[in-house]
Amino acid sequence: MARIDISVCIPAYEMEGYGSDYLEFSFRKLEAQDFQNFEVVVSDQSADSRIRDLCDDWSDRLNIFHVWNREAPRQASANINHALNQANGEILKILFQDDYLFDCTCLTNVQKRFIETGCDWLLCGSGIVREGEAIERAMIPSLSDRLHFGKNTVSSPSVLAIHRRCLERFDENLVWLMDVEFYKRLWDAKGEPEILPSTMVANRIHKHQVSSRVDRKLQARELDYMWRKYAAKSTVSGKFEFLKRRMKTIWST
Template sequence: MPHISLCIPAYAMGGKGAGFLAQSFDILTTQTFADFEVVVSDQSDDEAVAEICAGFADRLSIRHIWNRDGKRQASANVNNAMRHASGEIVKILFQDDYLNGVDAMKTVAQSFEKGAKWQLCGSGVSRNGGAVERPMVPRLTPKLMFGKNTVSSPSVLAMRRADLVYFDEELIWLMDVDLYQRLWDQLGDPVISPDTLVVNRVHAGQVSASVSPELRRHELRYMRAKQAGGLSFAQWLEYWRQLLKAR
């Protein structure tokens, strides 16, 4: 059994998905920590992603899983990858993101050596797949659940498989912050690795670029309804602020 399962939800992404994945795989082949598997849950209607996985099979331990009949959104697709993970640690890495530096996987592994249940790492963004801008260290706040994302994308997240918490498949825009909040509530504070271990690629095909105001309003109200224990004053303020932004 591998120590870490790297879970990647994949789809055609307007013809760019396979290329993004190939760049990510190239970086994975250089990692100084090698005790990991790659689990790709593929919702593509073509063979491009599957061919990339086959092309790297001699250099990486890759399990390609077709998920064409599954719910077509990131939360459901990444959950499918997580359900097929066999490693002690489950690390998320979205298809258009990639690791930064040869020691990224080693740092993730070391974060769990003292019994941590979940981990967040620093991230940056790139517009060209090269230069990294806007480094960000994750920070948890009570306003997180309503879209004030001070953590970054799901690619900065890793969990012990024994403590695995899945994404809410009713959510698209708020799928990440909802999960961070539930992990925080259930497992306590994470280990935070401040180094920029993940790069989030900025491009026109990002899911976040296509989120409508209607979807934002729907998910904000859904999140409010989930909080059966009530909201703090700061959370109510953030809820109304985000609702006004979504008009």
């Protein structure tokens, strides 16, 4: 097999019938990248075949590797882990199916920074998209000691890329805090990430996304889990963040 520089790893599912539409839009943006040596790994938890059929339709335009993942828990952490574990590239670029690469130089810049620095992980700038392609609220990722308790100053996992020597994977006990916990763990294990500040990823805001179905009980459960896992490693500021967010789950019930 020829060397693959980057694997774009996409966890996919029906998303109430919109999953294939969002994914095809993302494929168009991937096709427009000025970087060519990449594969697209789609880990599919759909009950139907629309995602697989879409991958087949695009197989002559992109190097797509579709893999079923129907037996694993139906959640993003398990599905993205499956995609990461199937990837062949030196750099593993996460991209959720409803997000897309906003900048056509994204993959070029990601690979260049990995080569220049020898880093283990990298974060790039992002913004949100509601309708159309107008970016709102551009965000440059940063890390803080309150991150793992839900103060997300990084953005979605779509801004993340890791080197394949990074064996860390998402904690499958988590749904709401799966991203910030992973950033915290990478930070502890690998040190500071490289940051590409330009807006390269568009995070789509819509009513079908998982975050729209996160209730207070789930928040409380995951905050308690994070407390058990990280209280001893947390600063006073981090502990106050936990208490503030945990109290909100009580007041709102």
